[in-house]
Amino acid sequence: MKKKKEVEKFDLSQEAIKINNVNLYYGAFKALNNINMKISQGEITAFIGPSGCGKSTLLKCLNRMNDLVDGCKIEGKFEIGGQDIYAPKFSLQMLRKNVGMVFQKPNPFPMSVYDNIAYAPRLYGIRDKTSLDEIVEKSLTGAAMWEELKDCLNKSALALSGGQQQRLCIARALSVEPQILLMDEPTSALDPISTAKIEELCSQLKQNVTIVMVTHNMQQAARISDKTGFFLLGELIEFDDTEKIFSAPSKEQTERYITGRFG
């Protein structure tokens, strides 16, 4: 069983994510225009830009959540670990198992904390209690909330605070040991203290997981990311080291945005 799992993983050592000439349409509306991008393993990448610029759309393409949207058409190529994830024979399950996602609003299932985390491992066939217990502890520890929650694993997840719920969602995503974690404005619905906790968590997770994050908060991008991509009206204006983007951007639009003159 364990061996099989290793086979199912992506090989990210060369290159984690490669996005090639991507155009995306919602019906007649062109939401993404000729995007090219490379993301390497072990980095935190932040997507910034004003609302409706396509950054969340691009993020959702990386684990094919856009498949659920009616009338969404994608051109171009997405490669993860060198494999084309939109190839007809590509396994959606394998993709989503290895590319986890955390959503803007915390969305724990209406079940206990334990069942929330055990949901995905059970889906992948792990049934025995000890293994599940182990995974739950490991995932909660990974999300830095084992100490907080170890005594109330049977509590309903909906009874947790917003910040706790979001970290639980991160723990839930970690339960299947993803290689890449997509975060869609994970802190926009949270208070500053919870936000700080999640940012800290991201920095810790970086060692094992490649993180791609959409954020509206430029300070957040500056604080925790290694690379930053700036999007405007469906185009990737600039993509570079975070330090460079925030200190000496090469494009005028980027500078105007990060200095707050539009957006």
Add this chain to the structure above:
Amino acid sequence: MDKKRNLSITKEGVAKTIFALAALFAIVSVISIIGYLLYAGLPAMREIGIFKFLFGKVWSPGYEGAASEKFGILPMIVGSTIATGGALLIGGSLGITIAIFLVYFCPKGLKMPLTQLISLLAGIPSVVYGYFGLKQIVPLLAKISPNGNGTGILAVSLVLGIMILPTVTSLAKDGLSSVPSKYFEGSLALGMTKEQTVFKVMVPGASSGIMTALGLGIGRAVGETMAVIMVAGNSVQFPKGLFEGFMTLTGNIVMDMSYASGIHRSALVATGFVLLIFILILNGILYYVKSAGKTWEKDERRKLRQLKKAERRAQKTPCKVVMFFDRLNDKFIASNEKVKSKLKACRDRVAAKFGKVFNKDGGNRTYIAKNGLYKTLKYICCGSVIIMLAVVAYLLIFIFVKGIVAFRKIGVINFLFGKAGSGKISLAPAFVSTGALILIALAIALPIGICAAIYLVEYAGKSNKFVKIIRLFTDTLSGIPSIVFGLFGVIVFNDALGLGYSLMSGGLTLSIMILPTVIRSVEESLMAVPLAYREASYALGAGKVHTVFRIVLPSAMKGILTATILSIGRIVSESAALLLTAGSVRNMPKDIMSPGSSFAVMMYMFVSEGLYMNEAYATAVVLIILVTVINMLVFAFTPKKEKIK
């Protein structure tokens, strides 16, 4: 890996097919009901001739094949039509005014109890209404009747009126509450009084909803059987006056079906077919009204047409209209530039035409005088509620007082749980039969209904044509009268499948009857499950089937429970269909293949035999208590938001 993936893909495919088939079931049911009724009714229509059958004035079944046999259903058609008209006059006007009161004028504390009371009224079995009519309304009418006869059109209209009142009220209420509240606020902001706003803006705005309510009221009245035969007098003749006995289409079927054979039987099925066609046409009209109403909400052009109408009316009260237009200009319909400009043109025309009048009296007099009218309308609404409360109180007190006296006479324990048999009357068999019927019907309808709802919500796109067709057929199925289901059950389950009078046959018939209820309420609860749950599950790599069964269905459990309880309520109060399919024996059923009577059927038999009035009262009490409990359960499981609505 590959193998596993293929496996899961086929699993998804199989599941989807199963769900789609379940969704098709409603369509199949409707079509086979039409088909089988036509098939079994055709011999009669052929032999008698369609024209002679529909417009023949004499219905006299004799010995089979005798020349004196005549099957003309015109008297029944006329009887049904007039009785329905009378019911609509009484129940419709009361229902709509009560709905208006409930939505706009009801004090907060009264809203909940009144709503609950109305849903209780909807749940009371028709045999109880019929018995109430027979024992109270008919004697009362006999006193004022010129020929000393209480039964007839008036009695039927009154009983049916009370029966359709909850249907009309709750649907009209839905229609009224779906009118956007911005219209209400907009109108108040223009300086109109609350009464004017309600009767001039909100009620016309809900016209399609009110039409639907009346339409379904007609459907319910036409299809009602058991209550009608208790108070109609049941002589096959044209209704000559308010107090002359007559027969309805449904009454004729249920009275004759138990002994009819050959052409006579086929003619009864054909009568059911005529009834079915009428209901289908009615449903078609309602569907049209509904979809037209929906576009109305979006369509600004329709509003413009209404404005033109207002302009025509303006000939009478020009000053008021000009004022109205003036104030309307920005707030009410400001969303569309085109409408706005036309509105202005409209206003100018009226002003130019009647400028003089307008300038003379400033427009205040008509304005104030009219408010008096609306105030009166409001008081009429309150009056309707009081009438309804009086009737309900009368009914409940009558049944309970008589019932308690009856229980004393026959003994509670003995009657409820005593051993039934030679000469001894007991309700124990009814407990068993009703329970068996509920189990059989739910065992079939719940899985099919849940699967169908899953298909509609989770698999089919929202604007999918297939979904629209399934909804149409589900609505149609829910509008078909129970007597028609009964006929279908007799033809298919009792005869074709050879089940005979049996609980099995009754349960199968019931399962089709409750299917629309199950589909609808499960569908609603599935739609209430947040999309975020599904997204989270998909994002972890779960497939659709897994997500549906692990995440969506558990979250929708309350809705499924509500569906179950609603279905039980429907089964408990059902009588006409069961009388035809499960029989009306009074002894304990041996197994599910033996005949058995539910509470309602048992009560009908007590009444119709005329020997067991005390038992009938006692059964009525049991039925009302059952229905009340079911109602309270439904209320407890409905989400809070809807309760307030």
